[in-house]
Amino acid sequence: MKDINILGIESSCDETAASVVRNGREILSNVIYSQIDIHTLYGGVVPEIASRKHIEKVDSVILKALKDADMTIDDIDGIAVTYGPGLVGPLLVGVSTTKAYAFGTNKPLLGVNHIEGHIAANYIEHKDLEPPFLCLVVSGGHTHLVRVQDYDSYEILGFTQDDAAGEAFDKVARAIGLGYPGGPKIDKVAKEGNPHAIEFPRAKVGGSVYDFSFSGVKSAVLNYLNAANMKGEEIVVADVAASFQQAVIDVLVGHTIECAKELKETRIAVAGGVASNSALRALFKEMGEKEGIEILTPSPILCTDNAAMIAARGYYEFINNRFAGLDLNAVPNLKIGTIAF
Ligand code: KG4
Ligand code: ZN
Numbered sequence: 001m002k003d004i005n006i007l008g009i010e011s012s013c014d015e016t017a018a019s020v021v022r023n024g025r026e027i028l029s030n031v032i033y034s035q036i037d038i039h040t041l042y043g044g045v046v047p048e049i050a051s052r053k054h055i056e057k058v059d060s061v062i063l064k065a066l067k068d069a070d071m072t073i074d075d076i077d078g079i080a081v082t083y084g085p086g087l088v089g090p091l092l093v094g095v096s097t098t099k100a101y102a103f104g105t106n107k108p109l110l111g112v113n114h115i116e117g118h119i120a121a122n123y124i125e126h127k128d129l130e131p132p133f134l135c136l137v138v139s140g141g142h143t144h145l146v147r148v149q150d151y152d153s154y155e156i157l158g159f160t161q162d163d164a165a166g167e168a169f170d171k172v173a174r175a176i177g178l179g180y181p182g183g184p185k186i187d188k189v190a191k192e193g194n195p196h197a198i199e200f201p202r203a204k205v206g207g208s209v210y211d212f213s214f215s216g217v218k219s220a221v222l223n224y225l226n227a228a229n230m231k232g233e234e235i236v237v238a239d240v241a242a243s244f245q246q247a248v249i250d251v252l253v254g255h256t257i258e259c260a261k262e263l264k265e266t267r268i269a270v271a272g273g274v275a276s277n278s279a280l281r282a283l284f285k286e287m288g289e290k291e292g293i294e295i296l297t298p299s300p301i302l303c304t305d306n307a308a309m310i311a312a313r314g315y316y317e318f319i320n321n322r323f324a325g326l327d328l329n330a331v332p333n334l335k336i337g338t339i340a341f
Helices: 036-038 046-068 088-106 114-127 167-177 182-190 215-231 239-264 276-289 307-321
Strands: 005-010 015-022 026-034 078-084 109-113 133-138 144-151 152-159 267-271 292-297
Touching: 005 046, 005 088, 005 307, 015 046, 015 307, 026 046, 026 144, 036 046, 046 114, 078 088, 078 114, 078 307, 088 109, 109 114, 109 307, 114 133, 114 144, 114 267, 114 307, 133 239, 144 182, 144 239, 152 239, 167 239, 182 239, 182 276, 215 239, 239 267, 239 276, 267 276, 276 292
Parallel strands: 005 078, 078 109, 133 267, 267 292
Antiparallel strands: 005 015, 015 026, 133 144, 144 152
């Protein structure tokens, strides 16, 4: 069978990325330009600045992805782009640029859902992985426990009732003075702290038993900091970070393992930026071994935003002949498993 080479483009938040992936599984190039340094100055992503930076970088990132893959655009079979969910301005840069490339080269245009892209990162890392499998998607904007029934079919078993896991990491990091980006900073500092120093709540929510809630643990951290300040007590940042992180990962891993046992699933894939958290990965490994459940995680660089996962997901759009028109638009609140073109 002829090889299918997909060029993927990602610009939904603060990474401008392009990648060439062969047959949905093999990375030929993976270029990521991160805007972290600029947004750090403001303590978080400033959408307007992110859009401008994407415009400045997107062309050179695409050309580098082709060059690194030792290809020209002629070798590409389809061009995939994240069209949602994400920040509207940043998304529009990727979508408009990709439409221009597709139009100018007469190549098929593929619209990719960013969350489905995160899940597809597992196909790159685990070459034999095929649905069905259970997947925990934990990113800055999303916390979903999903059963991937087929490449195009998802059953949502649980989701967050309020903050996403990554959002909680970012907010707590700001409160304890670690700044942006919160997740990796808490991950690092927590290594020096005691995860059992402070007992933060593990939220139970109404809805589905597999739903999540992280606003309670975030408020508990803020209350703890206020109370300590009022009493003039010393705050050990590493202990707060480690205890907060433990409360979050206990719930993420606990719910997911319970769900897998209930549904008699033998493997769990983890995806999204928070899946790069070292304590989360270690706890999943430990619990997976204990329960006889295989845990699949992409390498950290494929967990956080990248375009290889978009190209990998785009491959499945391509082989299903699901091509977007040049009227493809950014859809900031696009839901998993839905098509908006
Ligand atoms: O998937 P992602 O790169 O972008 C979105 O689609 O949102 O996820 C970004 C989120 C941020 O909230 C960031 O703080 C979190 O993932 N994150 C982490 C780690 N690395 C990134 N959270 C905890 N530990 C990490 N090592
Ligand atoms: Zn993401």
